[in-house]
Amino acid sequence: MKNRVARLTTLTALLVPGLAAACGQAGKEAGVADAPASEAPPDSSLVLRVDHTGGFVTPQTLATRLPLVSVYADGRVITAGPQTAVYPGPALPNLVQRTIAREDVDELVELALAKGVAGTADLGRPGVTDMPSTRFTVVSGGRQHVLEAYALVRDEMAGAGLTDAQEQARAELLELVDALSDLPSTLGPEAAAPEQPYVATSVAAVSAPWVAPGDALPAQPAKEWPGPALPGEPVVAGDTLGCVTATGDQAAAVLAAAQDANATTPWSSGAGTWSITLRPLLPDEAGCTDLMSKS
Structure with missing residues (x-):
């Protein structure tokens, strides 16, 4: 001391x-x-x-x-x-x-x-x-x-x-x-515990209508989106970009589905196919509104 x-x-x-x-x-x-x-x-x-x-x-x-x-x-x-x-x-x-x-x-x-x-x-x-x-x-x-x-x-x-x-x-x-x-x-070298993965309990998903990548990437089959219906609330007024927040069992399902997905994976929700950016929420964040206010 x-x-x-x-x-x-x-x-x-x-x-x-x-x-x-x-x-x-x-x-x-x-x-x-x-x-x-x-x-x-x-x-x-x-x-x-x-x-x-x-x-x-x-x-x-x-x-x-x-x-x-x-x-x-x-x-x-x-x-x-x-x-x-x-x-x-x-x-x-x-x-x-x-x-x-x-x-x-x-x-x-x-x-x-x-x-x-x-x-x-x-x-x-x-x-x-x-x-x-x-x-x-x-x-x-x-x-x-x-x-x-x-x-x-x-x-x-x-x-x-x-x-x-x-x-x-x-x-x-x-x-x-x-x-x-x-x-x-x-x-000091002993002050911090070893790093562990941060496991979120809520996940935000920012989505836009899916467009096939313009490069030579192989085609990917669409994955079924297990979270709230897309696209959600608009991120910018008048834009196609939307945001939803998955919590509880839906958040667990989203995290599990994301394990074998990548940044360009198409996701199907309702009648549409979407490109999604996933954002795990931190302990002080409750949902999309927090992300909009901090950007």
């Missing part, structure tokens, strides 16, 4: 100067937003997340994109695992889960705060187009803090037109991403 306290004290001492340097006038691109929490969160509530928003991608990608990392109050840390380098890829993304101690959850929250997530740093706006923003969400002291940084990447062009202070503030956030992506280095 003494070693952990000493380590946390040292970490905070090292990070506070960076936090002070990052603070200043808030710019329009900083995207800082605080919201009071209505009540004390349950142990399984989200306390820290890094995800991407926007960018030059399809509405289907916007709706189904997974966070880089999600940390929950009960110690679960959910990230994307290694992806198979084949085309077409599997129907389900590879999500993995690790568990850390509550004191380590607190340490990650303190790290995010020290790196400026709850601050008012001017992050500037790099002179590049069509890039996504990186969104940081942290819950601390009964408040939710959200910070968005446009084009937060390690690239010479991403620094075009930025001041030294803006570059430093963005560097602090990139260091936070690195720290959350490598928990053994951040918390």
